[in-house]
Amino acid sequence: MTRQQIHVMAGAILDDQGRVLVTRRPDHVHQGGRWEFPGGKLEPGETPEQGLARELAEELGISIGASRPLIRVHHDYGDRHILLDVHRVETYSGLPVGMEGQPLAWLAPEAMDPARFPAADRPIISALRLPSLLLITGADPRDPANLLARLRRAIQDGIRLIQLRAHALDDRAYRELAAQAYPLCAVAGARLILNRDPAAVASCPRHGLHLRAQTLAALDQRPGVSGEWVSASCHTAAELTRAAALGLDYALLSPVNPTATHPDARPLGWARFQELIEPTPLPVYALGGLGPADLTTAIRHGAQGIAAISGLWPAAVDGG
Numbered sequence: 001m002t003r004q005q006i007h008v009m010a011g012a013i014l015d016d017q018g019r020v021l022v023t024r025r026p027d028h029v030h031q032g033g034r035w036e037f038p039g040g041k042l043e044p045g046e047t048p049e050q051g052l053a054r055e056l057a058e059e060l061g062i063s064i065g066a067s068r069p070l071i072r073v074h075h076d077y078g079d080r081h082i083l084l085d086v087h088r089v090e091t092y093s094g095l096p097v098g099m100e101g102q103p104l105a106w107l108a109p110e111a112m113d114p115a116r117f118p119a120a121d122r123p124i125i126s127a128l129r130l131p132s133l134l135l136i137t138g139a140d141p142r143d144p145a146n147l148l149a150r151l152r153r154a155i156q157d158g159i160r161l162i163q164l165r166a167h168a169l170d171d172r173a174y175r176e177l178a179a180q181a182y183p184l185c186a187v188a189g190a191r192l193i194l195n196r197d198p199a200a201v202a203s204c205p206r207h208g209l210h211l212r213a214q215t216l217a218a219l220d221q222r223p224g225v226s227g228e229w230v231s232a233s234c235h236t237a238a239e240l241t242r243a244a245a246l247g248l249d250y251a252l253l254s255p256v257n258p259t260a261t262h263p264d265a266r267p268l269g270w271a272r273f274q275e276l277i278e279p280t281p282l283p284v285y286a287l288g289g290l291g292p293a294d295l296t297t298a299i300r301h302g303a304q305g306i307a308a309i310s311g312l313w314p315a316a317v318d319g320g
Helices: 048-060 119-129 144-156 171-188 213-218 237-245 269-277 292-300
Strands: 004-013 020-024 039-041 067-076 080-089 104-107 133-136 161-164 191-195 208-211 229-234 250-253 284-287 305-308
Touching: 004 020, 004 048, 004 119, 039 048, 048 080, 067 119, 067 292, 080 119, 144 161, 144 171, 161 171, 171 191, 191 229, 208 213, 213 229, 213 237, 229 237, 237 250, 237 269, 250 269, 292 305
Parallel strands: 004 080, 133 161, 133 305, 161 191, 191 208, 208 229, 229 250, 250 284, 284 305
Antiparallel strands: 004 039, 020 104, 067 080
16 A cells, blocks of 8 residues: 655744644544644645645635744654645734634643644654754863853853853863853753763753764663753764654754864765755754854755854953
8 A cells, every 4th residue: 555645834833922823633633632733735836835825824814924944854654654844934914713613722832742742743842942043162161260251141142052062071070060051051041951971960950961973872762851952963864863763852963064173074065964854853953164144044954053163152251
């Protein structure tokens, strides 16, 4: 029997409070009773933008204004293969109503329970929770006062996801630095992700863990505790597949461009980056020689956003 191959357009529609509109599937249909992001099948000859506009007009009675790609998720349900092509809808006209009688709800991404959504929708929730910029700390971590001052400035500039990278420190010094960085992040609503072997930071305050590629390869289950984010550095299709199989929340794929930190690494370029992340069912940040000016290009090629050291790390503070 030939399996159905279905291309579905869906909209993550945001209101001015950052909440997202979800609809409830009828009980009698596939995945019935679960909440989902509104949309439907792409018709032959339609562009994704045309299909999304038509579906949201039919389902909700609204007209799309500004939107952009958010994430593409491939999911195998056994009897059917779904490509869920999701766009973030930031402006629209009209008042959303359930044109087919379906219940509607506005939920903050942090309040969404993945268990109440189809499995294919769960990476969308992660993508909505994650910011578009991920700062990887730079400078010499052996000068903690200067590093923390730069970190404070980055948070003041609006950075909300921070990976504490300090390979030059031993485990004890790293834990001490993390203990000082955590309250700076927590008080501002930023998330601190620790880039260190999970066993070495088991008791450290944190919002998540980042796994180096070697650590990722050695694991047979997701590390960490419930509720925290876990990510990994990836450079190949196999590593992205491994990150997804372990149920990680997001990945970093590099290097997109040449970098000073890894001068011998062969750059992927944007076309290869997009090719590698296309089948990956989790958000992926582009990393390697990038800065804020590259964000639009990254999103156009399927990225969650960009991760960067020098491209996002503030200048030295007070001559430090």
